[in-house]
Amino acid sequence: MASVPPMTDGWLAVWHAYRLPLLITLPTFLIIVHVYRRFQARSKTPASTSIPSSPRSISPEKFEKLEPPSEKPPVSTTKTNGKPSKSVGPKRVQGKKPAKTITGRGGSDQDSHPVSFIQPIIFFASLTATTERYAHQLLEDLRAAAQDRADSQNRERGLLPPQIHDLSYIDFEDYFVSAPQPPATSPGTRYVYCLLIPTYNIDTVLNVFLGHLDETHHDFRIDTAPLSNLAGYSVFGFGDKEEWPTEEEGFCSQAKELDRWMAKLTGRKRAYPLGMGDVKSDAEASMKEWSSGLQDILYDILEHGGLGEGVPGSGDAQESDEEDLDDGTSDTQSKKKNNAPTMVDLEDIKMNGDSAAPIPVDFTTAGKSASPDASAKEMVPKTSPTYAALTKQGYSIVGSHSGVKICRWTKSALRGRGSCYKYSFYGIRSHLCMEATPSLSCSNKCIFCWRHGTNPVGTTWRWKVDSPDLIFQGVKEGHYKKIKMMRAVPGVRAERFAEAMRIRHCALSLVGEPIFYPHINRFLELLHGEHISSFMVCNAQHPDQLEALHRVTQLYVSIDASNRESLRKIDRPLHRDFWERFQRCLDILREKRHVQRTVFRLTLVKGFNVDEEVIGYANLVEKALPCFVEIKGVTYCGTSTSAGAGLTMQNVPFYEEISAFVVALDQELQRRGLQYGIAAEHAHSCCVLIASNRFHVNGKWHTRINYDRFFELLEKEKADGTVFTPEDYMRDTEDWALWGQGGFDPNDERVYRKRRNKNPAIEAAPTS
Numbered sequence: 001m002a003s004v005p006p007m008t009d010g011w012l013a014v015w016h017a018y019r020l021p022l023l024i025t026l027p028t029f030l031i032i033v034h035v036y037r038r039f040q041a042r043s044k045t046p047a048s049t050s051i052p053s054s055p056r057s058i059s060p061e062k063f064e065k066l067e068p069p070s071e072k073p074p075v076s077t078t079k080t081n082g083k084p085s086k087s088v089g090p091k092r093v094q095g096k097k098p099a100k101t102i103t104g105r106g107g108s109d110q111d112s113h114p115v116s117f118i119q120p121i122i123f124f125a126s127l128t129a130t131t132e133r134y135a136h137q138l139l140e141d142l143r144a145a146a147q148d149r150a151d152s153q154n155r156e157r158g159l160l161p162p163q164i165h166d167l168s169y170i171d172f173e174d175y176f177v178s179a180p181q182p183p184a185t186s187p188g189t190r191y192v193y194c195l196l197i198p199t200y201n202i203d204t205v206l207n208v209f210l211g212h213l214d215e216t217h218h219d220f221r222i223d224t225a226p227l228s229n230l231a232g233y234s235v236f237g238f239g240d241k242e243e244w245p246t247e248e249e250g251f252c253s254q255a256k257e258l259d260r261w262m263a264k265l266t267g268r269k270r271a272y273p274l275g276m277g278d279v280k281s282d283a284e285a286s287m288k289e290w291s292s293g294l295q296d297i298l299y300d301i302l303e304h305g306g307l308g309e310g311v312p313g314s315g316d317a318q319e320s321d322e323e324d325l326d327d328g329t330s331d332t333q334s335k336k337k338n339n340a341p342t343m344v345d346l347e348d349i350k351m352n353g354d355s356a357a358p359i360p361v362d363f364t365t366a367g368k369s370a371s372p373d374a375s376a377k378e379m380v381p382k383t384s385p386t387y388a389a390l391t392k393q394g395y396s397i398v399g400s401h402s403g404v405k406i407c408r409w410t411k412s413a414l415r416g417r418g419s420c421y422k423y424s425f426y427g428i429r430s431h432l433c434m435e436a437t438p439s440l441s442c443s444n445k446c447i448f449c450w451r452h453g454t455n456p457v458g459t460t461w462r463w464k465v466d467s468p469d470l471i472f473q474g475v476k477e478g479h480y481k482k483i484k485m486m487r488a489v490p491g492v493r494a495e496r497f498a499e500a501m502r503i504r505h506c507a508l509s510l511v512g513e514p515i516f517y518p519h520i521n522r523f524l525e526l527l528h529g530e531h532i533s534s535f536m537v538c539n540a541q542h543p544d545q546l547e548a549l550h551r552v553t554q555l556y557v558s559i560d561a562s563n564r565e566s567l568r569k570i571d572r573p574l575h576r577d578f579w580e581r582f583q584r585c586l587d588i589l590r591e592k593r594h595v596q597r598t599v600f601r602l603t604l605v606k607g608f609n610v611d612e613e614v615i616g617y618a619n620l621v622e623k624a625l626p627c628f629v630e631i632k633g634v635t636y637c638g639t640s641t642s643a644g645a646g647l648t649m650q651n652v653p654f655y656e657e658i659s660a661f662v663v664a665l666d667q668e669l670q671r672r673g674l675q676y677g678i679a680a681e682h683a684h685s686c687c688v689l690i691a692s693n694r695f696h697v698n699g700k701w702h703t704r705i706n707y708d709r710f711f712e713l714l715e716k717e718k719a720d721g722t723v724f725t726p727e728d729y730m731r732d733t734e735d736w737a738l739w740g741q742g743g744f745d746p747n748d749e750r751v752y753r754k755r756r757n758k759n760p761a762i763e764a765a766p767t768s
């Protein structure tokens with residue numbers, strides 16, 4: 001038998017002596033290492049993980065008392081040499097390559113859960129503490145709003161106290177590669193990013209941040225709109241106008257850039273327009289206005305479950321016009337262009353010569369009675385093709401015979417790109433103007449009418465009559481709804497958007513004949529009661545109604561021709577005695593000229609009503625002695641109606657031709673000793689104004705309106721019968737609007753549409 005070697009013997013002895021402690025110590029050590037490693041993995045600071053804390057992981061009871069953790073808000077403060085901790089260097093991408101898609105508004109997974117809570121998250125960057133101060137002010141405002149509006153009855157819905165993060169100290173990937181996910185306990189929570197940044201033309205953290213957004217958008221492994229799960233975002237920028245006076249020169253340029261990147265990354269979920277403040281003047285006021293507008297939107301999102309649907313020219317990515325191509329968002333748009341919806345703006349039909357011809361409906365009957373009858377039918381029933389055609393073109397139909405629509409100039413003014421000619425001539429700022437009519441029906445079928453073809457026509461009112469109050473409330477509601485939809489459009493200015501939420505003017509001229517409405521005077525009273533000025537356009541076919549019409553701020557008649565034959569060809573009136581009606585209207589206008597501002601509106605159609613008609617128009621002016629004569633070129637409609645009447649692009653006059661006509665008319669008026677002169681122009685929309693010398697005071701034209709004065713005088717007249725004249729509420733014309741100066745407000749940015757004919761007459765858009 002072999003013996004065990006002494007060495008082995010020794011080891012065995014050691015094993016037997018220590019096996020028990022060894023068997024206990026080793027597993028214990030392994031367990032400790034394992035636990036330690038798990039602990040390490042979880043022990044990052046909250047600022048570096050930074051997924052927004054779960055608002056609804058707290059019970060509703062607790063939420064009622066929910067206060068931000070301490071007096072100091074939860075600002076991320078993990079600093080790494082003043083630079084973002086992990087944002088520089090290559091981006092970490094986890095998971096599978098996602099499909100390269102753009103998630104549109106409302107297209108997220110979260111949408112299966114109705115919105116119950118809005119969690120605002122404020123992000124800011126600041127080098128010299130200005131922006132930081134405002135960010136904390138916003139934090140306080142939103143916190144107060146959350147508390148004020150906390151609905152103790154409904155603990156399952158509401159605005160949560162905001163979170164705040166300094167962009168210098170967060171990891172961008174935590175917030176700007178994908179949107180925060182709502183907590184499992186509250187899947188209806190939606191996040192809104194409120195971003196406040198200054199602009200620096202030197203290298204700062206802002207460049208790193210903007211670079212990160214650029215990289216994220218262009219990273220082929222990431223969805224181009226990875227933040228589309230956000231409920232919305234809005235940006236406010238701070239800059240210095242003393243050094244950088246205009247946006248072109250760099251004022252708030254980084255805020256503008258941030259707004260554009262966020263639009264792309266969120267799939268255009270701009271909840272509120274970009275706000276901008278000059279730190280040396282209006283920053284505080286602008287910020288206050290922006291903050292209050294933003295709060296309204298947060299509640300809108302809660303109430304309606306999202307940012308809302310789009311209308312032509314609204315925030316809908318699919319409907320942005322060509323101008324948007326300039327704003328750097330073109331890549332998303334071009335992709336969308338092919339599946340553009342069937343929604344077409346009537347102006348665009350005209351401008352583009354689109355063949356989507358509106359559906360003509362003729363309601364003409366031999367009926368003579370103008371008295372509204374209880375059993376009468378609706379003028380535009382909801383089920384009618386007229387209703388469908390008008391709504392498709394962006395009109396909101398109110399009741400059964402009224403309509404409202406926002407015009408292209410209102411959209412343009414909201415973006416700081418200029419107002420219509422009525423701003424140059426009369427001081428109407430287009431974003432404060434509502435275009436409406438209480439009668440969609442008209443008694444003419446003018447060949448150039450850009451509204452023609454979709455509206456009913458008739459010689460008498462024989463439809464059900466809606467109350468003026470219903471119409472007034474309805475048109476205001478419709479207008480505000482459409483303005484609100486504009487908030488997501490690139491370039492809409494926060495301050496103009498806020499101003500637009502208070503209508504100051506009403507152009508009663510949309511489609512149809514407003515004076516046709518039996519309660520037009522009561523409707524005017526409602527407008528004036530809210531200090532909304534009234535511009536009323538009539539077709540000179542309803543002398544009885546014109547005579548009975550109460551005071552308006554400015555009264556128009558359309559003068560589409562200077563003689564009977566020409567008028568018949570152009571206006572194609574339904575009344576057989578159209579010329580006599582027209583003449584009577586001129587007599588009435590003459591009588592009213594010292595009571596209200598009266599205006600002739602001439603629309604020049606080359607080959608129809610221009611050549612050799614100067615004398616004829618001068619005769620009409622001599623007859624009615626209007627306060628003003630507006631002369632504008634026709635805009636080409638491209639509808640079957642205009643084509644059928646033989647109207648082509650050749651009939652659109654050049655601006656030089658309009659100017660030549662105006663000069664000839666002016667000379668003819670002078671020759672007759674009539675006291676008129678060429679006062680103002682708006683070359684952009686091919687429009688020139690001849691005014692009576694009554695509005696030429698102290699060597700200066702006074703074609704504008706003092707609206708406050710108008711309402712003062714109106715109220716006094718109502719109270720004690722003191723009558724007043726148009727001269728009592730005139731105001732001087734701006735220098736840039738005078739004849740020869742072009743008429744474009746230098747404070748606005750002029751944008752030339754691409755692919756447009758450079759001929760200014762064709763560039764012109766219809767105005768009411």
Ligand SMILES: Cc1cc2nc3c(=O)[nH]c(=O)nc-3n(C[C@H](O)[C@H](O)[C@H](O)COP(=O)(O)O)c2cc1C
Pocket residue numbers: 125126127128129130131132198199200201202238239240241244250251252253279
């Ligand atoms: C070096 C420097 C560059 C600046 N560049 C711009 C600029 O390009 N555009 C602008 O609108 N403001 C510019 N400003 C003004 C700042 O944006 C403004 O002072 C802002 O309030 C600073 O915010 P903060 O205090 O939060 O850092 C600049 C300021 C400095 C000091």
Ligand code: SF4
Pocket residue numbers: 407408409410420421422428429430431433434435507766767768
């Ligand atoms: S075009 Fe008409 S509706 Fe539009 S802003 Fe000018 S006046 Fe108002």
